[in-house]
Amino acid sequence: MAASPTHIGNYSIVEKIGAGATSNVYHAQHVKTLASVAIKQLRRGRQADVYLDMFATEVALGRKMSHKNIVRILDADLHESDGAYLVMEYINGNALDRSEQVNTLPPILTVLSVVEQVASALRYAATLGIVHRDVKPGNIILMPNGLAKLTDFGCAVPSSELGAVVAGSLAYMSPEQLEGDALDQRADIYALGAVTYRLLTGHHTFEADNAFDARIAIHNYPITPVETYRKKLPKKLIDVIGRAMEKNRDRRYADWDEFIADFGNAAHEIRMSDYDLDLYRGFSMSTQSVLSSYMSADRAFSRSGFSRSTLPESYGI
Known part of the structure; x- marks a missing residue:
């Protein structure tokens, strides 16, 4: 080296x-x-x-x-x-690929803020005719004061132009980007949908053992339902992710204004809710099921009364 x-x-x-x-x-x-x-x-x-x-x-x-x-x-x-x-x-902060694993997921309010800030940045880039092509947690830096910064425009191309090579990160790449088609802002909308999914679940939107299988999944298979990995997220938020990641770009959000409006509505409902949506963050599905059972039995149940420190070892992440 x-x-x-x-x-x-x-x-x-x-x-x-x-x-x-x-x-x-x-x-x-x-x-x-x-x-x-x-x-x-x-x-x-x-x-x-x-x-x-x-x-x-x-x-x-x-x-x-x-x-x-x-x-x-x-x-x-x-x-x-x-x-x-x-x-x-120079940005004094941490890239969000440090927070994309099941046991390191950010609080949901942090995820909402990050996605809103990155969407604003990408909407601005789109007004200049720029497609980022590599939106992923590793290219988002979160500062201690909560400010998110999008970096690395190394794969960026002018809208509606072909890049010299197919570039980007496979897990966040839309079908048309994978094909090397000319792109517009809908490719970045797809990628930010995938980023949102990853930061909420700790998983990619598909399971694949290799790049070949990943390419097949991107083109042909629906994304793994969010509920597979995390219970109780609001349907409105799940629907926004699903529409952002439609395989046919004509069925996606047409532009950033549409995405930001729908995402903002979902985020507002979450911010106004008194329900602890972080209750299931970072736990395995078996443990989430236990938590859900307790919640059904006692509406006064809260994370403060049932934390990782009180869980039996058999309920590990």
């Missing part, structure tokens, strides 16, 4: 903080101002024209955008001999 560089351009490297399919990401400081930034640099083995063109597109599209929920691009050098790089604002 190659060692991290000590400097890139006018920046000294603090540490490596991430790696993607084509690039590495570093926390860095400007050598004069000491301002903290994040630097994304193409790896040496990814200097072919197709990757350079995608990187140049990311820089060009990123420079067009200014939104509180999108990580800003500050600078770039596409001709650096050690690899093209771009400089972004």
